[in-house]
Amino acid sequence: MMTTRRKFLVQAGMLSATAVLAPKLLSAKGTKGVGLQLFTLREQLPKDVKSVIAKVAGAGYREVETFGYSKDHGFWGLKPKEFKALLGSNGLTTPSGHYAFDSILAGNNWDEVKLHIEVANTVGQRYYTIPYINDRFRKSADDLKKVSENVNKVAELCKQAGLKTAYHNHNFEFMPVDGVTLYDVLLKEADPKLVQFELDLYWVVRAGKDPVALFNEHPGRFAMVHVKDMDKENHDLNTEVGNGSIDYQTIVAKAKQAGVQHFIMEQENFKIDPYTSITKSCSYMKNVLHV
Numbered sequence: 001m002m003t004t005r006r007k008f009l010v011q012a013g014m015l016s017a018t019a020v021l022a023p024k025l026l027s028a029k030g031t032k033g034v035g036l037q038l039f040t041l042r043e044q045l046p047k048d049v050k051s052v053i054a055k056v057a058g059a060g061y062r063e064v065e066t067f068g069y070s071k072d073h074g075f076w077g078l079k080p081k082e083f084k085a086l087l088g089s090n091g092l093t094t095p096s097g098h099y100a101f102d103s104i105l106a107g108n109n110w111d112e113v114k115l116h117i118e119v120a121n122t123v124g125q126r127y128y129t130i131p132y133i134n135d136r137f138r139k140s141a142d143d144l145k146k147v148s149e150n151v152n153k154v155a156e157l158c159k160q161a162g163l164k165t166a167y168h169n170h171n172f173e174f175m176p177v178d179g180v181t182l183y184d185v186l187l188k189e190a191d192p193k194l195v196q197f198e199l200d201l202y203w204v205v206r207a208g209k210d211p212v213a214l215f216n217e218h219p220g221r222f223a224m225v226h227v228k229d230m231d232k233e234n235h236d237l238n239t240e241v242g243n244g245s246i247d248y249q250t251i252v253a254k255a256k257q258a259g260v261q262h263f264i265m266e267q268e269n270f271k272i273d274p275y276t277s278i279t280k281s282c283s284y285m286k287n288v289l290h291v
Contacts, residue, residue: 033062034285035095035264037226041274042068049076050086055275057090060282065264066097067131069119080122087123094123095262096166096198096224098131104150105137113154117161127223128158129166129198133182141178148189155194166223168198171207187218197221200266201251202228206235211251215258224262225255227285238267240277242284252289263291 036056038045044052056064064087069075075083087094099116103109120128130151137143155165167190173183186195199222204211215222229244231237241248252263265281267274285291 034282034291035063036061037065037264037266039067040267045076059279064094080119084123094125096127096129097125098129101130102134127166128163131168144182144185148185165195166198169200171203174207196223198224200226212254215254226266228266241281
């Protein structure tokens with residue numbers, strides 16, 4: 001059974017390709033290109049983070065999005081400064097990190113937020129991204145309002161530290177709770193000056209919604225997208241970008257018009273070698289989608 005993001009975050013938050021030479025070191029500013037959410041390689045990273053990062057760069061990526069930072073273990077055994085140095089030596093930057101949010105809803109653990117803000121600044125991230133809300137915190141309309149209020153509180157702290165806040169969706173945000181949806185609440189209540197959205201395109205399609213319509217209806221609200229394709233036969237599974245059922249040529253063209261700055265590939269399960277897979281996705285995103 002595959003380890004999904006939501007399973008990983010519930011568990012951790014309630015709480016073979018050959019390496020190639022890394023690309024030439026790029027400037028730390030303005031080096032946009034195809035990004036990779038490192039959750040894609042969650043099984044490989046704990047075994048040898050340095051080798052994995054080198055292979056990510058070798059596959060053609062120029063940005064990575066982090067997840068799972070631990071106070072005790074850092075980023076897979078590396079302290080934030082060490083991790084930033086590793087990225088830099090491989091020509092990579094990190095515009096965004098996914099940082100657990102449930103501890104705020106469960107017990108107002110603002111010290112954890114402040115630690116994560118410090119980490120984000122240390123590694124050079126611009127966005128403190130909220131990745132998931134446990135289902136026990138979204139059972140009523142009042143719960144959804146509380147979520148949005150706390151998102152704004154996090155955003156205020158991030159602003160003071162020079163960061164932006166972003167919210168990453170799954171499909172549950174589009175499901176009605178007491179007649180409203182969490183995504184509608186966030187779009188209405190989250191301060192647009194402080195909070196932007198990272199639209200996970202796979203989960204939008206999985207929820208039966210149209211990403212293009214969202215871009216049209218809410219221009220300027222989306223800073224990042226997750227590009228994750230849907231297996232044609234089993235919609236519960238992912239596949240390489242361009243190999244699935246989602247019309248990414250249309251969606252990405254509209255995303256660019258809507259002001260999306262970061263196109264981040266993510267894949268949660270594989271039928272082929274993971275490094276071969278992420279290389280194919282990166283190539284399609286660069287050569288066909290022109291990201």
